[in-house]
Every structure is written in C-alpha cells, then in structure tokens.
Amino acid sequence: MKAADQKRLLREMIFFRRFEERCFEAYMEHKIGGFLHLYSGQEAVATGVLEMIRRGKDYVITGYRDHVHAIKAGAPAREVMAELYGKETGSSRGRGGSMHIFDPTAHFMGGYALVGQPFPLAAGLALACKYKGTDEIAVCFLGDGANNQGTFHETMNMASLWHLPVLFVCENNQYAIGTRIDRSTAVTDQYKRVCGYNISSSQHDGQDIDTVMDAAAKAIEHVRSGKGPYFIEFLTYRQRGHSMSDKTAAYRSKEEEAEWARRDPITLYRDKLVKAKVVTDADVKAMEREVSNEIENDIVKFAEESPVPKVEDLNKYVLDDNPDPRWIGPLQNP
Amino acid sequence: MAELAYWEAIRRAHDEELANDPMVIAMGEDIGVVGGTYKATSGLHQKYGEKRIIDTPISENSYTGVGIGASMAGMRPIIEIMSINFALLALDTLINAAAKIRYMSGGRVSCPIVMRTPGGTAHQLAAQHSARLARVFMSTSGLRVVTPRGPMEACGMLKSAVRCNDPVIFIEHERMYNMREDVPETEFFRPLEGAEIVRKGTDITLIGYNWSFVLCMKAADMLAKDGISAEVIDLRSLKPLDRETIRRSVEKTHRVLVAEEDEAAVGTGAEIISIVIEDCFFALDAQPVRIHAADVPVPYAANLEHAAIPDEHDVYKGALKVMGRI
Incomplete structure (x- = not known):
C-alpha cells in the first residue's frame, strides 16, 4: 500500500475515534438523545473491510453501532452528526437517529436496532445484486451477540443454498451487551458456527488494520467471484460500554480493559507507520489537531446550526408521499 | 368476462405482473415446484423459472426479510406466507423493518413488498391454523392492509399492490379460494384505498x-x-x-x-x-x-x-x- 493511503487510513481512524468521542460529549450536553452506541476500539474492522469494497456500489448494512460504518461507506460525516442532533439535514432527516443512519446514495442501507435483523436484509440485497447480474456484493456487519438469533441460522442457510454474494463480517467484541461470550454462546469461535451451512469462513485479529484488509480482500474476492457467501470473524473489543448508561464495571475487569487498550487499533497502526517512517509523531499530532478542528468547526457546527424538522412534516415518509392514483385510488363511490 | 376462482385470480395477477416487470419475483414455502398450497402460483415456476419463483425454506422471518432486503435494492417481491399464523414469525421483519424503513430513513429507502397470506377460519383447522390477526397489521404505521372480497378484487388489488411503493399486507381467506366470479379478460386494476x-x-x-x-x-x-x-x-x-x-x-x-x-x-x-x-x-x-x-x-x-x-x-x-x- 502506498504511503499516502496508509496516512489517509490512519487519519480516518483518528477521525472516527474523535467523531465518536465528540458524540459522547454532545450526549452529555443533552444535544444528542436516545440510545448512543459508540465504536471506539473497533475502528480497524469497519475501516479495513470497507476500504476493500467498491464504495457506493456494494451494499453495506449493520446494527445500531453504525456511525463509522456509514461514514466509511460514503455517508457525509456532517449529515451523520446532524442526524444524531435530530436535524432536518441529517442522513435520515432527523427521523432515524443514531441507530438508524441511512444513505442509499452511498448504498449504505441502514443501521438496525433489532439484533440480527440485518442478516436477512443483507441476503436480500445480495439476492438483488445477483438477480440483476451485477458483480456487486452485500456486506453485513454484526456483533457476536447477533449470532444467537434465529435470523443468523435461517439466513446462513438461504445465503449458502442460493450462493448469494454476501459477506458477513462478525465483529466479535466478546460481549453481548454485558454478557461475556462464553456465558451466552456454546461455541465461542464464531467462524466455526457456519460450517453446518457449508459457508467458507475464517477468524482474524481485528485490531491490526493490515490484517483486516488482507483478510477482507480475500473474502471479498471469494464472494465477488461467485463462490457464494463468506463469513469473516474479527476479534476486537469495544472500549466503551454497550451504550451510554453501561459503565462495564459489572461484567469486565480493569485489567482486561487495559490489556485490550494496549492493542488499540489506532495506536498499533500509528506505531507501525512511525516505525516504517511513513509518519512522524509530529505528523500524527498535526493530524489529531486537524481532525479535531474539522469535527468542531465543520461537522458539529453544521449539526448545531441546521434546522430541526418541521412539526407539520410529522406525517411525511410514513407511506409514499406521491402515490400513483392508478394503484392507490382511492376508490370513488357513486 | 371469464369466470375465475379466487385462487385463479391471484395466480393471474402474479402472471401479469411477472410478465410486466422483470423486477417482480415471488417467494414462499412450496410456491414453486408445488405451485402453492392454495395453487395461487401454480405453473409459474415452469413459466418463469426458479430465479423468479423461489421456493424458500421454512424460515418465515428470514425469507420475508430477504424479500424486504431485495425490495430495498429495487426489486418487487411478492412474498407468500402459507397461513397468517405463521406470519407471526415474520412480524419482526414486517413490523420492525418493512413498516419503518421508509420513515426512519427520512423517506430515502422504500420497501415495495407484498406479503400475501390467508387469514381466517376454515374447517376444523384448530387454534394454530385459524388466526385472523388483521388487527395486528392494521395497527402498524407504515403498512397498507387490504382484504379483497372476491376474485375481481383479488386480481385487481394484487396488481396494484405489486406496483405500489409501500409494503402491502394482502390478506386472503382460506374459505374464499374457491369462490368464483366473472372477471374482465382484459387487464384491469383495483385501487388499494377506499371502502x-x-x-x-x-x-x-x-x-x-x-x-x-x-x-x-x-x-x-x-x-x-x-x-x-x-x-x-x-x-x-x-x-x-x-x-x-x-x-x-x-x-x-x-x-x-x-x-x-x-x-x-x-x-x-x-x-x-x-x-x-x-x-x-x-x-x-x-x-x-x-x-x-x-x-x-x-x-x-x-x-x-x-x-x-x-x-x-x-x-x-x-x-x-x-x-x-x-
């Protein structure tokens, strides 16, 4: 990979971390409401996998921890922040919020609160790609907890049976909210769980973005070349709680958190690039300042200054707002 | 005019819409090779092939979800659920996904699916095959719910439902599949709205x-x-x-x-x-x-x-x- 791209990826991950931490601050200031699930600690997975897809062409779908996936897939960060602020300029015009970022122009087909619900939706997106005869694929990001839903098994069966071009990315962060994986799941290696469906799979370190990109490239090639679905598992760790009210102390130790903090994906990549003389410490400091400025003076400013949705538009978007009377009517009684 | 049974009217609507738009597909349990429990898709697998007439596993929630996902990428699936009782298994994808995606995307993504299913009692089918459940769907924002009363309505409304850009819950009735009625031989549509x-x-x-x-x-x-x-x-x-x-x-x-x-x-x-x-x-x-x-x-x-x-x-x-x- 070219040095310029390596620098860009490092900057992107720094950006994503700062974006999420800025969301935390805005939430504490009551500028963001609802439930907020932050991605800090897992950046190498979404950044690395989505670096390798055809952004804007391949379909991407995920759960509720979706800001970073949306932005990396191509959703403007300003619009994602404005969505969190509940503004009309948001990705979903303020109707969705943190858990429901959508950007169909980027083929980012949404974040979903129902754990495991995106599995079949992703298979359907893949079915459409295959049906239309394109070589586009669908990429579905979900956590380890989602694999205990019925939709996991039902969808793996259909995806394999119908050779659908879908890549399932399992971000195994070891916890289903506050329940550690070995307390909820009989087989803790998630990649082994799809062998009953004859789906190719593998497990990788999710903290090292180079590892993620290499593994993702192979998996994407498998899917795009018509060999059917692929299930790729990345071992990773969320640094914050499941959502804002979760302080993690009830279910995991400080020692465990410290151990994973030593394998922070941004630190790992920064150290690697400094060692390879791609960047200097001063470059990184400058990057961090730039990112902070951009988020504060452009992205947050845009969100703050944007208008809220109009109350008179409350009933828009429930059904098609411009329906064809030939199909809809209404029927007229004489 | 030609006299058609209710199931034949449903079948005709499928046939016409499949012929009209290559983005229309049908999916459900036993709808293809077998032709549907109530024959509503009989012969269509032979005519349109397994790419368009898809026999699904018995996985109501997820195959409905597959249809919804496909609709988000421009397809128009007609999803059959064999009994409305089984549609309870698909309520997550129907109510939490299909009904809400347009709204929670600020109108940017739509889910033009039709979910067809027979509701109602027939003859001694007992508690788990006799549910009616229209009220579950009619209480959900973001869905359309229609209940065709006979072959003419069934044919014309199903065609409209396929072309409509909203998710439509299309409730048939087990007692009504053999009801017969004269139906125009030329193409016609019946609107989805209006008593x-x-x-x-x-x-x-x-x-x-x-x-x-x-x-x-x-x-x-x-x-x-x-x-x-x-x-x-x-x-x-x-x-x-x-x-x-x-x-x-x-x-x-x-x-x-x-x-x-x-x-x-x-x-x-x-x-x-x-x-x-x-x-x-x-x-x-x-x-x-x-x-x-x-x-x-x-x-x-x-x-x-x-x-x-x-x-x-x-x-x-x-x-x-x-x-x-x-």
Whole structure:
C-alpha cells in the first residue's frame, strides 16, 4: 500500500475515534438523545473491510453501532452528526437517529436496532445484486451477540443454498451487551458456527488494520467471484460500554480493559507507520489537531446550526408521499 | 368476462405482473415446484423459472426479510406466507423493518413488498391454523392492509399492490379460494384505498371485510325479506381506513353494525365504531353492534368451532337488534 493511503487510513481512524468521542460529549450536553452506541476500539474492522469494497456500489448494512460504518461507506460525516442532533439535514432527516443512519446514495442501507435483523436484509440485497447480474456484493456487519438469533441460522442457510454474494463480517467484541461470550454462546469461535451451512469462513485479529484488509480482500474476492457467501470473524473489543448508561464495571475487569487498550487499533497502526517512517509523531499530532478542528468547526457546527424538522412534516415518509392514483385510488363511490 | 376462482385470480395477477416487470419475483414455502398450497402460483415456476419463483425454506422471518432486503435494492417481491399464523414469525421483519424503513430513513429507502397470506377460519383447522390477526397489521404505521372480497378484487388489488411503493399486507381467506366470479379478460386494476358501498340501502349500514363482508351480504338478503333495507360496505382497505364512506353511509341510515371474524377486543370493529362515534355520533338512532368471534382460541370440534365463529345468522340477528326488532 502506498504511503499516502496508509496516512489517509490512519487519519480516518483518528477521525472516527474523535467523531465518536465528540458524540459522547454532545450526549452529555443533552444535544444528542436516545440510545448512543459508540465504536471506539473497533475502528480497524469497519475501516479495513470497507476500504476493500467498491464504495457506493456494494451494499453495506449493520446494527445500531453504525456511525463509522456509514461514514466509511460514503455517508457525509456532517449529515451523520446532524442526524444524531435530530436535524432536518441529517442522513435520515432527523427521523432515524443514531441507530438508524441511512444513505442509499452511498448504498449504505441502514443501521438496525433489532439484533440480527440485518442478516436477512443483507441476503436480500445480495439476492438483488445477483438477480440483476451485477458483480456487486452485500456486506453485513454484526456483533457476536447477533449470532444467537434465529435470523443468523435461517439466513446462513438461504445465503449458502442460493450462493448469494454476501459477506458477513462478525465483529466479535466478546460481549453481548454485558454478557461475556462464553456465558451466552456454546461455541465461542464464531467462524466455526457456519460450517453446518457449508459457508467458507475464517477468524482474524481485528485490531491490526493490515490484517483486516488482507483478510477482507480475500473474502471479498471469494464472494465477488461467485463462490457464494463468506463469513469473516474479527476479534476486537469495544472500549466503551454497550451504550451510554453501561459503565462495564459489572461484567469486565480493569485489567482486561487495559490489556485490550494496549492493542488499540489506532495506536498499533500509528506505531507501525512511525516505525516504517511513513509518519512522524509530529505528523500524527498535526493530524489529531486537524481532525479535531474539522469535527468542531465543520461537522458539529453544521449539526448545531441546521434546522430541526418541521412539526407539520410529522406525517411525511410514513407511506409514499406521491402515490400513483392508478394503484392507490382511492376508490370513488357513486 | 371469464369466470375465475379466487385462487385463479391471484395466480393471474402474479402472471401479469411477472410478465410486466422483470423486477417482480415471488417467494414462499412450496410456491414453486408445488405451485402453492392454495395453487395461487401454480405453473409459474415452469413459466418463469426458479430465479423468479423461489421456493424458500421454512424460515418465515428470514425469507420475508430477504424479500424486504431485495425490495430495498429495487426489486418487487411478492412474498407468500402459507397461513397468517405463521406470519407471526415474520412480524419482526414486517413490523420492525418493512413498516419503518421508509420513515426512519427520512423517506430515502422504500420497501415495495407484498406479503400475501390467508387469514381466517376454515374447517376444523384448530387454534394454530385459524388466526385472523388483521388487527395486528392494521395497527402498524407504515403498512397498507387490504382484504379483497372476491376474485375481481383479488386480481385487481394484487396488481396494484405489486406496483405500489409501500409494503402491502394482502390478506386472503382460506374459505374464499374457491369462490368464483366473472372477471374482465382484459387487464384491469383495483385501487388499494377506499371502502366500497357494494349494496345500497337505507335502513342500516352493515360493515365487513373479506369473509365478514360475505356474511353481511347474506344477512342483507335475509333482512330484505323482513322489509329492512341494508346498505353493505366492504372496507377493502383496513389501513388506511376510509372514514368518509363510513360517515356518509351512517348519516344516511342512522344505524350501523360491524362484522368481523376476529375476537372483538382491540379489533377492527372497535376501530370502526370509534370512527362512527367520532365522526357521526349525532346521526345515530341506535347503539352500534359488533358481531365477532368468541374470546377463545379457535376450537377443533366442529360444533365448538361453529359456536366460536360468527355466521350470517349472527349478523342478521345483530342487525335486528340494531333495528329494535328483538
């Protein structure tokens, strides 16, 4: 990979971390409401996998921890922040919020609160790609907890049976909210769980973005070349709680958190690039300042200054707002 | 005109829409090689191939979700669920996904699916094959719910449902698949919205939908022999409901009965009577009456099943009560 791209990826991950931490601050200031699930600690997975897809062409779908996936897939960060602020300029015009970022122009087909619900939706997106005869694929990001839903098994069966071009990315962060994986799941290696469906799979370190990109490239090639679905598992760790009210102390130790903090994906990549003389410490400091400025003076400013949705538009978007009377009517009684 | 059975009308709508738009597909359990439990897709697998007529595993929630996902990328799936009881397994993808995706994406993504399913009691199918459940869907924002009363409506409304950009819950009825009716041989559409005054009358308004509409029509014949002129409304669409047609009829007849095959509680009848109270309370000359099922899981024994489910005699007696004759 070219040095310029390596620098860009490092900057992107720094950006994503700062974006999420800025969301935390805005939430504490009551500028963001609802439930907020932050991605800090897992950046190498979404950044690395989505670096390798055809952004804007391949379909991407995920759960509720979706800001970073949306932005990396191509959703403007300003619009994602404005969505969190509940503004009309948001990705979903303020109707969705943190858990429901959508950007169909980027083929980012949404974040979903129902754990495991995106599995079949992703298979359907893949079915459409295959049906239309394109070589586009669908990429579905979900956590380890989602694999205990019925939709996991039902969808793996259909995806394999119908050779659908879908890549399932399992971000195994070891916890289903506050329940550690070995307390909820009989087989803790998630990649082994799809062998009953004859789906190719593998497990990788999710903290090292180079590892993620290499593994993702192979998996994407498998899917795009018509060999059917692929299930790729990345071992990773969320640094914050499941959502804002979760302080993690009830279910995991400080020692465990410290151990994973030593394998922070941004630190790992920064150290690697400094060692390879791609960047200097001063470059990184400058990057961090730039990112902070951009988020504060452009992205947050845009969100703050944007208008809220109009109350008179409350009933828009429930059904098609411009329906064809030939199909809809209404029927007229004489 | 050609006489078609209800199932043949559904099949014809599939055939025409599959021929019209390559983005239309059909999916469901046993709909392909077998041709559908009620024959509603018979022959289509042979005609359009397995790419377009998809036999699914018995995974209602996820195959419905596959259809919804495909619709988000421009396809128009007609999804069959063999019994509305099984649709309970798909409520997550129908209610949490299909119904909400347009709204929670700020209108940027739509889910133009049709979910077809038979609801209602047939003959001793017992509790887990006799659910009606229209109320579950008609209480969900973001869905359309339609209940075609016969072959003509079934064909014309299914074609409209396929072309509509919203998720449509298309509720058929197990007792009605062999009902026959003359249907135009040339292509036609029936609109998804609007109740229809199918029989004009002056003394009482009887309101029903799919099977309960059939009961209302039979009861209207019985009432005519007593010199009572009943106006019969087919609701056609349970979501959205056509308040205007209900109001205008009740303002004319001043009396109203609502028939439903479901249990009464939190049901269609409760909603219709609320509309009557809100929109034309002062037009009423008598208390409205609801005809509905007993509040029990549907029994197997034929005599118990008969006792649990309303028939035309129940509608007739209910109408006499509204008229002050009993």
